[in-house]
Amino acid sequence: MRNTVINCLMERARIDDRIFLVTPDVGFSVLEKFRCEFPDRFLNVGIAEQNAIGVAAGLALSGYIPYVYSMVPFVTMRCFEQVRIDVAYMKTNVRLLGLGAGLTYGPQGASHHSIEDIAIMRALPNMTVCCPGDPIEARELIGQSYDYEGPIYFRLGKNNEPVIHPEGTEVRIGKAVRVAEGADLALITTSNMLEQGMRWVGDWANEGLQATLLSMPTIKPFDHGAVLELIENGIPIITLEEHNIIGGLGSVVAEVIAESGKGVKFKRIAIPDAYVHDVGSQKFLRGIFHIDSFDVLSFIRRGI
Amino acid sequence: MKHYSYSSHAGTCLSIADILYLLYFKVLNIDPADPKKVDRDKFILSKAHGSAALYATLAERGFFPKDHLDKFYIDGGVLPGHLAIDSVPGIEISAGSLGHGLSIGVGMAVANRRSQNPGRIYVLLGDGECNEGSVWEAVMLASTLQLANLTAIVDYNKLQSFGRTNEVINQKNMADRWRCFGWETYEVDGHNIDELDNIFQLKQAGPKVVIAHTIKGKGVSFMEDRLEWHYKSPNDEQYLQAIKELDEAQ
Numbered sequence: 001m002r003n004t005v006i007n008c009l010m011e012r013a014r015i016d017d018r019i020f021l022v023t024p025d026v027g028f029s030v031l032e033k034f035r036c037e038f039p040d041r042f043l044n045v046g047i048a049e050q051n052a053i054g055v056a057a058g059l060a061l062s063g064y065i066p067y068v069y070s071m072v073p074f075v076t077m078r079c080f081e082q083v084r085i086d087v088a089y090m091k092t093n094v095r096l097l098g099l100g101a102g103l104t105y106g107p108q109g110a111s112h113h114s115i116e117d118i119a120i121m122r123a124l125p126n127m128t129v130c131c132p133g134d135p136i137e138a139r140e141l142i143g144q145s146y147d148y149e150g151p152i153y154f155r156l157g158k159n160n161e162p163v164i165h166p167e168g169t170e171v172r173i174g175k176a177v178r179v180a181e182g183a184d185l186a187l188i189t190t191s192n193m194l195e196q197g198m199r200w201v202g203d204w205a206n207e208g209l210q211a212t213l214l215s216m217p218t219i220k221p222f223d224h225g226a227v228l229e230l231i232e233n234g235i236p237i238i239t240l241e242e243h244n245i246i247g248g249l250g251s252v253v254a255e256v257i258a259e260s261g262k263g264v265k266f267k268r269i270a271i272p273d274a275y276v277h278d279v280g281s282q283k284f285l286r287g288i289f290h291i292d293s294f295d296v297l298s299f300i301r302r303g304i
Numbered sequence: 305m306k307h308y309s310y311s312s313h314a315g316t317c318l319s320i321a322d323i324l325y326l327l328y329f330k331v332l333n334i335d336p337a338d339p340k341k342v343d344r345d346k347f348i349l350s351k352a353h354g355s356a357a358l359y360a361t362l363a364e365r366g367f368f369p370k371d372h373l374d375k376f377y378i379d380g381g382v383l384p385g386h387l388a389i390d391s392v393p394g395i396e397i398s399a400g401s402l403g404h405g406l407s408i409g410v411g412m413a414v415a416n417r418r419s420q421n422p423g424r425i426y427v428l429l430g431d432g433e434c435n436e437g438s439v440w441e442a443v444m445l446a447s448t449l450q451l452a453n454l455t456a457i458v459d460y461n462k463l464q465s466f467g468r469t470n471e472v473i474n475q476k477n478m479a480d481r482w483r484c485f486g487w488e489t490y491e492v493d494g495h496n497i498d499e500l501d502n503i504f505q506l507k508q509a510g511p512k513v514v515i516a517h518t519i520k521g522k523g524v525s526f527m528e529d530r531l532e533w534h535y536k537s538p539n540d541e542q543y544l545q546a547i548k549e550l551d552e553a554q
Contacts, residue, residue: 046445
């Protein structure tokens with residue numbers, strides 16, 4: 001996914017002089033080609049994330065469109081106040097490229113995981129929050145970022161994410177992507193859980209359950225209409241995300257359900273408000289947190 | 305403004321007033337009729353709690369009507385206590401949290417250099433603000449990049465919000481610190497307009513810093529070098545006394 005994004009930026013930078021890449025000393029084996037082709041629109045500010053955001057805001061106030069590239073914790077939490085004032089409050093056209101959605105950096109430990117980022121970034125007024133689920137979503141969302149007004153946070157994976165959507169799939173900022181249709185229940189995923197969502201929906205079909213699958217590549221602005229349509233039709237809803245259960249996709253959908261005036265069976269599958277204290281890969285840690293399996297039949301029968 | 309709005313930070317406004325006057329009336333290439341002109345010099349007040357001094361200077365220079373100065377820090381006002389970019393013409397950044405302005409200034413300086421824009425960037429920081437680590441992140445990058453279109457000014461009034469600056473964090477070697485990080489460093493009496501001007505006019509090959517020795521509350525006998533004027537607003541009697549002293553000094 002990160003290579004997809006950088007390739008898109010390079011393609012655009014050839015025809016758009018505003019594109020600028022800023023990094024707090026991250027990007028080995030990924031950013032060299034950008035630096036080589038656009039040396040005066042690439043800036044490594046050193047290991048100084050607060051400065052990276054401030055510098056990017058200064059570039060944006062001068063007409064450039066800076067993309068700040070680092071791991072999620074280091075473009076959001078380490079420099080959160082710069083993001084709040086210099087980017088969100090001033091509504092500068094800064095784009096934050098955060099690598100390592102959720103538990104992507106598995107055995108590196110909790111310092112490198114991102115389980116709070118959706119919650120804190122969506123709480124910022126003016127901030128758009130994009131969480132692409134595959135390289136197609138990433139490419140399409142980045143493509144819309146060049147002429148988009150205001151700041152955007154991109155929650156990206158790392159590398160070798162599978163392509164889920166067929167070429168030509170319509171992906172728009174603020175819109176759900178409809179992946180499968182079914183009337184028995186609906187699964188809504190965001191970010192890197194799309195792949196597992198696809199698998200589950202296939203498994204459920206084998207058990208005789210036809211599920212709608214929605215991918216939510218944008219958490220803010222959120223596609224309320226897509227969820228309201230499910231509620232309207234009385235379809236049970238499950239949300240699936242590699243993020244803390246507090247403040248992420250599940251919380252957003254819960255807000256929509258709560259204010260709809262109608263009830264549907266609803267289940268949030270997410271990290272249960274805990275940091276990782278085990279060592280292991282992303283796949284292993286998903287197992288620790290029980291977000292890799294779900295008893296769908298029990299949910300349909302009893303709503304839990 | 306501080307009097308009618310019962311607001312704080314009068315002391316800091318007086319310590320930077322001379323510097324602002326010099327910048328806005330002699331140094332900066334700006335046009336109040338075209339406040340966004342592309343090749344303008346940009347001034348960033350990183351210690352944004354000194355906003356009232358900047359508003360007064362901008363109004364005097366013609367950026368917006370002087371009656372806006374009666375709409376500071378009050379219900380339905382125009383001018384917030386800390387800076388907001390969309391409040392009035394001439395405000396270059398939103399600010400209020402210390403340690404942000406120099407980074408933004410570095411970004412603007414990088415942008416202008418690449419775009420071959422002759423506009424220069426000036427950033428005014430507080431001495432207490434130099435406690436913030438992010439200031440030094442920006443200091444180190446600016447000298448690495450040899451940004452010759454960037455000038456910082458440190459309002460070295462030796463008082464910060466809860467103590468004497470050099471007792472809270474010892475920065476007696478303020479000039480040495482900037483010099484060590486590769487800045488062209490000058491020390492000057494921050495209330496001496498001619499000396500300040502001479503230093504601003506000096507050509508530079510990299511980033512320049514002016515350590516301006518100032519007096520918090522300058523010009524008002526009962527405010528000078530007194531910590532409480534970081535917080536207090538003058539009552540009726542104090543207000544009249546302060547205005548009298550400032551008028552007599554002119």
